[in-house]
Amino acid sequence: xxxVGGLFFEDLRVGQVIDTAPGLTLTEGHAALHQxxxxxxxxxxxxxxxxxxxxxxxxxxxxxxxxxxxxxxxxTLVTQRVIANLFYRGLVLRRAPVIGDTLRTTxxxxxxxxxxxxxxxxxxxxxxxxxxxxxxxxxxxxxxxRCAMLPLRDQDAVTGHADDLDAxxxxxxxxxxxxxxxxxxxxxxxxxxxxxHLADLSPGRSWALEGGDVVSAxxxxxxxxxxxxxxxxxxxxxxxxxxxxxxxxxxxxxAAQATRVLPNxxxxxxxxxxxxxxxxxxxxxxxxxxxxTDVEPLESxxxxxxxxxxxxxxxxxxxxxxxxxxxVGVMA
Numbered sequence: 138x139x140x141v142g143g144l145f146f147e148d149l150r151v152g153q154v155i156d157t158a159p160g161l162t163l164t165e166g167h168a169a170l171h172q173x174x175x176x177x178x179x180x181x182x183x184x185x186x187x188x189x190x191x192x193x194x195x196x197x198x199x200x201x202x203x204x205x206x207x208x209x210x211x212x213t214l215v216t217q218r219v220i221a222n223l224f225y226r227g228l229v230l231r232r233a234p235v236i237g238d239t240l241r242t243t244x245x246x247x248x249x250x251x252x253x254x255x256x257x258x259x260x261x262x263x264x265x266x267x268x269x270x271x272x273x274x275x276x277x278x279x280x281x282x283r284c285a286m287l288p289l290r291d292q293d294a295v296t297g298h299a300d301d302l303d304a305x306x307x308x309x310x311x312x313x314x315x316x317x318x319x320x321x322x323x324x325x326x327x328x329x330x331x332x333x334h335l336a337d338l339s340p341g342r343s344w345a346l347e348g349g350d351v352v353s354a355x356x357x358x359x360x361x362x363x364x365x366x367x368x369x370x371x372x373x374x375x376x377x378x379x380x381x382x383x384x385x386x387x388x389x390x391x392a393a394q395a396t397r398v399l400p401n402x403x404x405x406x407x408x409x410x411x412x413x414x415x416x417x418x419x420x421x422x423x424x425x426x427x428x429x430t431d432v433e434p435l436e437s438x439x440x441x442x443x444x445x446x447x448x449x450x451x452x453x454x455x456x457x458x459x460x461x462x463x464x465v466g467v468m469a
Contacts (some may be wrong), residue, residue: 143217143367145290146262149246151300156243158211160273161363163199163236170361171203174354175389178396179404180330188235190325191403196235201405202389203362204234208270208279209385210362211242215266216285219366220375221413222384223263227306228281228408229313232272239273247282248305249298251289260289262298265305281408282306307410309465311433314407314441318467323403323439327469332401335432335440335468342429344398349422349451350390355382358389382417387460391446394425395466399442402466409443409463417459421450430463439469 161167171177181188181198188197205228213219234240248265263286270279282305289296327334359369367374368381375381388411396402417423431443448460 144215144287145218146249146251146264146287147290147294147296149215149249149264151246151249153246154243155215158214158242158363160239160241161207161211162239163203163207163234165236167203167361168197168200168236170357171200171206171389174358175202175386176350176393177202177389178393178400179402181404187326187329190329191322192233192235193322194235196237198404199234199236199238201230202385202392204230204240204278206358206362206385206389207240208242208268209283210359210364211240211270212244212266212268212283213364213366215244215246215264216287217365217367218287219368220261220286220288221416223284223286223413225408225411226282227309228279229309229317230279230406231277231313231317233404234272234278240270240278242268242270244268248300248302249296250300250302251296251298260292260294261286262289262296263302265302309407309409314465315435317406321467323437323467323469326403327439330401330469334401335434335442338429338432338442338468340429340431343426345426346394346398346424349424350394352382352386352390352417352419352421352423355380355386355419358386359383377416379418382419382421384413387417387423387448388462390423391425391448391460391462395427395444395446398427399466399468401468403439403469404467405464406441406467407465409465411463412461413459414461415450415457415459417450418452421452423459424449424451439467442466442468
């Protein structure tokens with residue numbers, strides 16, 4: 138009998154590339170289920186006529202959280218045994234896929250570091266992965282880093298992996314971010330959509346959203362995005378005896394809550410970084426606070442807004458900080 142499962146930390150080597158994940162064509166079904174699970178409220182992903190006006194597209198925008206979820210899900214062939222995802226860095230949606238586009242992803246191991254052993258804890262290591270996603274015309278959609286903690290098969294193994302993870306870039310290239318939305322007709326968005334836009338915002342503002350969102354349908358979102366990490370499907374796959382909620386689920390809810398604060402957010406174009414501070418479980422209720430750290434006007438009108446979302450999970454007997462997400466949005 139052959140046991141089929143994911144890679145252990147010892148199985149990875151720097152330079153290793155995994156490109157066997159199936160491609161996924163984004164459909165209206167994906168969009169509808171994703172919206173039902175996390176509450177997508179971006180207008181361009183909901184309103185085909187508005188998307189045509191602003192993007193010149195023949196289909197609605199694929200919600201950026203859905204695109205990121207699929208890209209990350211395709212990369213989980215490397216991280217089926219993941220214990221935790223520590224961070225994401227340098228994520229920019231180089232172009233905006235629409236419904237009907239197909240996403241294909243390759244994952245490269247770029248850094249490895251074995252963790253120090255601790256009494257009573259399983260031996261683990263950190264793997265930094267570079268995730269690259271293209272569409273059906275081989276146009277670049279995403280190119281970013283994620284860091285996953287993986288178990289060792291041999292608890293006494295000494296792999297010698299000690300790469301400096303601080304070498305992973307932490308700053309976005311402003312030119313790349315601006316290029317990602319070049320040609321968007323933000324003036325058309327501003328003319329059609331009522332309410333506050335970029336001119337009504339100033340750095341330093343912050344909001345606490347009243348009312349949280351319960352986390353539900355976590356395995357369904359993992360399946361939808363091709364995420365095969367065992368921790369999100371099998372409660373016996375970790376010591377807690379509970380399924381861990383995929384981190385993108387928390388981010389998706391945070392994004393939906395951000396659009397309740399800023400209902401005229403045009404899209405999310407980049408992440409400065411995303412740190413998962415603690416696990417999230419099904420039936421947790423997520424509350425977020427949003428801070429506007431910077432406003433960056435564009436010469437063509439509209440601009441970029443740099444936002445920080447801090448998310449706290451409330452459960453029956455406790456609450457904990459679970460997410461610190463710094464991202465770049467677009468306002469008209």
